[in-house]
Amino acid sequence: MQQVTEQQIIPGYQTFASNTQHLANSLSLYCSENLQQEQFKQAKQQWRNTMDSWQSIQAIQFGPIQENNLGWELQFWPDKKNLIAKKNKGLLLEDSELSDERLQKASVVVRGLPSLEFLLFDPKALSYGDQQRRCDLMQGIAKHLVNVTHKLHQQWQTEHAQLLMNPGTENPLYPEDKQAIAVVLDSFLSSVEVIKDRKLGQALGLKARKQHINPYLLESWRSQHSLENIRHNISAVKTLMETGGFSAYLNSQGQQALNLKITQSLETVYTDLHKTDKTLFINLGEGEAEQWQAVVKQLGPLIQLLKHDLPAALNIQLGFNNNDGD
Known part of the structure; x- marks a missing residue:
């Protein structure tokens, strides 16, 4: 922490x-x-x-x-x-x-x-x-x-x-250290889910009854900065693992295999996000959705690792977040 x-x-x-x-x-x-x-x-x-x-x-x-x-x-x-x-x-x-x-x-x-x-x-x-x-x-x-x-x-x-x-019994927000870790991890997990379901999913029409690409549903479409936003979101998760100490902790607990899975999954998504020089708005406007549908697919396994495998390895339980629905 x-x-x-x-x-x-x-x-x-x-x-x-x-x-x-x-x-x-x-x-x-x-x-x-x-x-x-x-x-x-x-x-x-x-x-x-x-x-x-x-x-x-x-x-x-x-x-x-x-x-x-x-x-x-x-x-x-x-x-x-x-x-x-x-x-x-x-x-x-x-x-x-x-x-x-x-x-x-x-x-x-x-x-x-x-x-x-x-x-x-x-x-x-x-x-x-x-x-x-x-x-x-x-x-x-x-x-x-x-x-x-x-x-x-x-x-x-x-x-x-x-x-x-400083979690502890006197701490009004984090009475236990596991609570503090869970809040941090849950927040970063939520950000990856938002990329999948909203930042890419909505513009790709993945949950619509009739799939329809609409680049005007992208975040920051006016500045055509949508892709940079997502890149910085994923970089933040990479920073959490590396600089934030999650990777080092997993390795110290004999969880090298899980750490490798998470870092490789992050690297795959990060690499896929840098495969084009075009803006996401132009890409979708030209009907080039296949590349971004592939990124959404890659985010699925990453979310599962952050939602299930990592909490289990840390012996923590995540709460409900804003993306869990009603």
């Missing part, structure tokens, strides 16, 4: 908080420099960097982020009804001042990274309201993200790290 916390969780949140600040600075520069294209390009790249750092810790759905559902403040997704565009359009076209207070009263839909993605990458955003209002909204969202991510990083440093690293 010390390795996971100090080597992965706290540095991950620190990088995320740093990137949101860089994003806010980048948008401020763009809006103050007469909307120069070079600054706009830099702001879009910094959005990508920020999204990458979020995807690297997106699996950490425990701790401070659970309080007040802060995950929704960072990212509203899936967005099957295109609420991102609708809610942003409403804010851009109304007359009221776009103050911090107005943004907080608005829907959570407009306060996260997907909202900024719409404003930076979707051509439709340019046709709603004027440039100044668009700048006011982007800078307001960026400021909100800075506040949320710095708060999360601080809470991990000052309080939650000690709770996760």
